[in-house]
Amino acid sequence: MKAPRTTIRRKLVKAMMLTSTTVLLLMGALFVGHDVVSFRRLLVQALVTRANILAANSTAALAFQNRDDASQVLDALKTDPRMIAAALYDEKGTLFATYPPAAEPGTVPPESGPTGYRFEKSDLVVSQPVAEDGRRVGAIYLKSDLHELDDRVRVDAMVVLFAVLGSIGVAFALSTWLQRRIAQPVLALAKVVRSVSDHKDYSIRSKAVGDDEVGVLAEAFDEMLSEIQMRDKEIRLLNTDLERRVIARTAEFEAANKELEAFSYSVSHDLRAPLRHIDGFVELLTKHAGSSLDEKGQRHLATISSAARKMGTLIDDLLAFSRMGRTEMRKIAVNLAALAEEVVQDLQVDAKDRRVEWKLGQLPTVQGDPAMLRLVLENLFSNAIKYSGPREAARIEIDAQPQNGEIVVSVRDNGVGFDPTYAHKLFGVFQRLHGPAEFEGTGIGLANVRRIVSRHGGRTWAEGAIGQGATFYFSLPR
């Protein structure tokens, strides 16, 4: 089980932090926005109130056209550094008095504007009518700077910044604490799952208790583990039982096989003695009464003798085959190329009258019993010579190829071949596809080959068609 890339703890903290930070920032923005709006309203209110007070104080000055008094009234503004400019207009809307008294032209509008307030770049401007007893006697204009608003925004921003930072700290601490409560059971469960999957130990229980879904999950997991543990135990029991039974059966089979082999060996062995008697006495009879027998009698004797010898060979081969299954195998490095060369040399001596073209490919060194492997090669090569008898020149190709972790040795001839329908019978004891009249032999050779190769952990098979030659294969593990 691979380790997770990120932890649920980190995800939880991240989610909580993201949520709280977003909310905080939104709240902060709302707070600043609301504060700015309400502060602006407050500023407007304050300035309108001030304009109204000044207007009330300047009605008589306007009514009686007393510029000095009007200037005095406006001059009260000097106590407030925020006031940039102010002006009084008479009934006709023409400029009557200004603040500061020597205001430069353009500081205040030359004529009274419409009633109301407005924000200009960094200033707040208010225009109010001046009325006495509901009768308009003029207008007042006030212009205040908005440094206060800027300061307010700055202070608000700082407050929000510190509040957000502090809150983020608190949120982090809280979410760290909270995530522990949420993540702990999950982590414990993950640990248990991991341990179960790593060690295949189904006896572990999460024992994680919780009143939430994690608790349910843990409970379900524990139940599942119990089920698995039970089944695992059952399977193990079944397996051991099966193994025991297989071992017992194998032992039984082995015993029976040994018995059978011992029986066939002793039978073969015991058959040899009477056979030798028959052969010996036929020979004695030939010597003793050969001349007195007519041609027919002599031919009968010869047939008996030949049959007895043939039976002897058969028994020898059977004994050899039986021995092959029982003799100890010693595995050493065997140079197949050298071995094949030797076998070819030996066979060449026996088949002096035959023309055989040998073609030896690259043969490797393998692990095996040299005597047994020699027998395999002898059998396959002599078969190849034998079954290419009808050909003027036998061509035998030996090659080896590594294949799927095995070494596959092939022996190809240009002989009579065989019917592929019976290919599976080729390697059986006494199984012959050709009659003894055609090709001599006992039918033990290929059975021996299969037995040896399978004792080496390999396989044997053949390909061919009638009249097309045959290829015999055996594989050895590398």
Added chain:
Amino acid sequence: MLVLARRVLVLALLVVLHPSTAFSAGAKSTHEYDLKATFLFHFAEFVEWPAETLPDKAPFTIGIIGNDPFGKSLDEIVANEVVDGHKLLVRRFQSVSQIDSCQILFIAPSEASRLDQLLSHLNRRSVLTVGDTRDFALRSGIIGFVISEKRLRLAVNLAAANAAKLTISSKLLRQSEIVGPAPVRE
């Protein structure tokens, strides 16, 4: 004669140069009286009359006694104006005996010789006496027009105002010079 003509010319020039508020003593231009008419009208706003002398819906009368120096200006200013629910009315009187209901009375310069007699006749009546003759307020008139530094200013006799049971707004008083004896509160 020549000297007088030159003086008049200089004064006229001054008036031309300062057309809005600049006056010189003795130049009784129509403009000056336009302003005085306006002031007369504004007095209605800055002075309170006892309620019993000015019943609801009764007209608010601005009277002129003597030769009317305002021409049409006062009538024009007052036309269709309402103060505290009272319609404004301009009336011209030739003698004190004609004055029945009147809130503001302008005593024209033509009445200068009869001033003391006029004022004593109006004594204890809630009539705001206004005049532009010399030392009008000092001579127990309530508000006098004074030309000072080429501007129209007001002189107020608070004792006279108190005697007439008139309350003059502090706003108006701010614009004025207080003259005469200390006011006696009743």
